Amino acid sequence: EENEVKQALVQFMQNLSPGNATRDGHWGWNMSTDPCTSNWTGVVCDTKGFVRKIILEKANLTGVLDASSLCVTKALIVLSLENNNITGLLSEDIALCKHLTHLYLSGNHFSGDLPESLSQLSNLKRFDISNNNFYGELPDIQKISGLISFLAQNNQLEGQIPEFDFSNLNEFNVSNNLFSGPIPDVKGHFTASSFSGNPNLCGEPLTACPPAPAVPINPMKKSNKPSSKKVLIFSGYVILGLVVVLFLVCKFFSRGKPCEDKNQKPKKKAVPFETTSNIPSTLSSSEYKDGEGNQTSEFSLTSVESGVTPPLVVLTSPLLRGLTFEQLLRAPAELLGRGKHGSLYKVLLDGGVNLVVKRIRNCGISSDDFKTRMKKIDQVKCHNLLPAVAFYCSRQEKLLVYEYQPNGNLFNLLHGSPKSQIFDWGSRLNVADSIAKALAFMHQELNEDGIAHGNLKSMNILFNMAMEPCISEYGVMEAENHEQSVLSPKNEFRNGNANKGHAYSTFNDDVYAFGVILLELLTGKLVQKNGFDLPSWVNSVVKEEWTVEVFDRALISEGASEERMVNLLQVALKCINTSPTDRPAMSQVSLMIKSIKEEEESSITYDP
């Protein structure tokens, strides 16, 4: 049987990579070596010698996907062929790989209809076919109950969007296709960006659908699905499509408006870059005093890199599609802050879109790793994580671009003066719960890649338009504290991809940092000030059994439950355990906080 699997895999590769004779000796994928013991490139096996994962991203694969050969490997759970030049169809035979949980095919030239048999992949959790040329209607993939990610943006898929279980999905994107008709109820889980770029699509979170006209027409639709479920494409949708596009354009151009503060000065013009420094720099800022005497900065980003500069990589935002590095450089910008890891600028694009550009200094990550990390992180998004919308990476410069978040950060909410908003116990618990959930999710999804946050702190928890907390700057920094960077047992099992062998920040460090954020939420105190160190102080007070002394006075006077505050404190203390390996995993932390939150909620419901 082993031989049969090997033969099938060799056949699979022959179809996928006709030119593989030119690969070097480490490539494997031939009959004279073994996929597991000879470590064929991209093949990950389990201890019993079964092929479990095939990860061949950016491997210059040019042929077609021979699913019937591939699926002879019955135990396969992960197939990733992202960013190659694979053409042709995804065949019905893919359903023979019935244990598949992760199927990543984005960034290829697949075309044709998606096979109906996809719905038989009942173990599928993540499915990414974005950036291909698939067309036709979606098969009944929404029936797969464990699906948590469905990414199909930038294809030519059409028909109605089926009723996915949106509350179960962490990510969903069908933007830039040809879908039509009303969007099913997404229960507030996804925004317009998941649906935009489909001119005939309507309803929440896009614009409302028009009343159905009397005579339905269906100009170009082929279909083999029950008519009750059919989308009727009305001629009205053509007009609606234009309205939707217009609306999106207007929304796009007015998006920055709510972010502009009331005292906003007239729009600044970018000053041309001038540098007197000998040190090559691609950002320059000139500081000046505004009318009120406040120090502020105006600058333009510009590049002194000679020769061809690499392109700006736009990741998630269809709104930024086509944005170039040069446009970003030319846009007027304002310095928001200079941190340990670089400077941060607010950039105003033509049309009013506000972005934030972080120019990273000394992140300790090579350019290649940086690119790989950014792309990996982009594939794993979740609700309370602020995704980078673009990045730029050359030998001299690393820039990360985020959408501007108008509602400040957790640090300012807790420690800003004067305290502008009441930050009560319930809200603090919600923040802790949301951040723990998001971090646990990211850790789980990026476990094999060993990508932790690396710089988690209350300043990096931003509040979005809906005042929901979002983790920013995930995965950008190398570990600071190498003493804490001993690889955790889990980390040692990274798949053979980008990060192997690097002492990156570990998941344990993030758990510690999260524990410190919990302490800030509970005590309202700064982490460090004039020699004061919050974790040491809390530990010493708790040791003396003056536990209640640690809590923020505002929480005590509000009448917050002491029992639940102590419970949360216990979670925090576990997280800041000085022994990294004794800290709980974020998934455990998240469960503990969830149960405290549930107790809190039931007390509100049932207490008189």
Ligand SMILES: Nc1ncnc2c1ncn2[C@@H]1O[C@H](COP(=O)(O)OP(=O)(O)OP(=O)(O)O)[C@@H](O)[C@H]1O
């Ligand atoms: N996307 C964003 N939208 C709005 N404000 C932001 C955004 N990202 C960061 N900020 C805010 O800009 C300020 C400066 O951020 P920056 O990341 O440079 O600071 P820092 O975290 O102290 O730096 P470092 O991580 O380099 O130590 C902070 O107040 C931060 O909350």
